[in-house]
Amino acid sequence: MKEQIKSWLEQGTVDVFLGYREVDHHPIPWCFTQEAIEEVDDLVVSPARYSLEKIATHMAAEDPDIRIGMLARDCNNRALNVLYVWNQLRPEQVVTVEANCCPSPLKEHADCSYLEPGTVGAYKKAVGIDNHLRLEAVEAYGPEEGRNRWMYEFQKCIKCYGCRNICPVCFCRECSLDHDDLVGTGPLLPDIPIFHLVRAVHMAGRCIDCGLCEDACPMDIPLRLLYQKVNRIAMDLFDYRTGTSGDQPPFSILGDRVTLEPKPIQPVTGAEA
């Protein structure tokens, strides 16, 4: 692999190669270049991961013609697909070297155990949401219990923006989460659940279920489950599989044809409709 990357850099197949370099025994996201080609010897493939494709979009924004090589797991590849669909990168300008991947509902087979369940405390299990539950189990809580549990999770948020900053498919120049009229930038706690739902809504048809946001979240909020929910809706309603589809996402206006009907006003059933 290292030889191939070196020859790509030497022959100019790519201008830069994004991977990880071992520095003081830590794998650090690294941009390898022809000028410092000896660094490729320190390239490591390990369970460590980062949204390298996000760095690639920043580079392409500066230099649209740059050719980028990248170490890519399945989640990186799904993110690349989304970034192509959203015109943030061009498929011609990216070459990937495949690396092992993590399990995800968007991909049936997985041979990487990076996301091993951590320990979830008894209190969180009792009043919040166990991050390792399946989405079906969370949906099964029902409206009131589900609301209690999600709100318990959301009220822990310290609005560090870590979830947004790490996300490979968050590329907007102006972010709703920074907009005073939409979520309020100043005070803690943030507006809940608006802060999280605004981000969730924007992840429909975009989130590729890499789980980096949840890894980044210092408050251990089960963000991945929340975004799995929005993508499940996109899948059920619009038959859209984010990250594997080359089509425009369901909320794009181009080529719109809809078969949905407005829902009737249902009579209230029981206390919690």
Added chain:
Amino acid sequence: MTIKRITFLQELLGLFGLQERVHLAWISSAEAQKFVEVVTAFTEKIKSLGPNPLPAYRDAPRAALAAAAH
């Protein structure tokens, strides 16, 4: 587009049991009667559902934080 977004939103709010609080209807400016019917029916619906439960959650931890700070 609107209907996609609203249907999506209703599904998402289902996670919090709030899906019934969003309603979409097509009413032209010539359909005054329909407008009255829909708005009346929806108002009654919302009244019977009672107040939005979310503000209570927002205020509860704030109050707890404020108490802890003193």
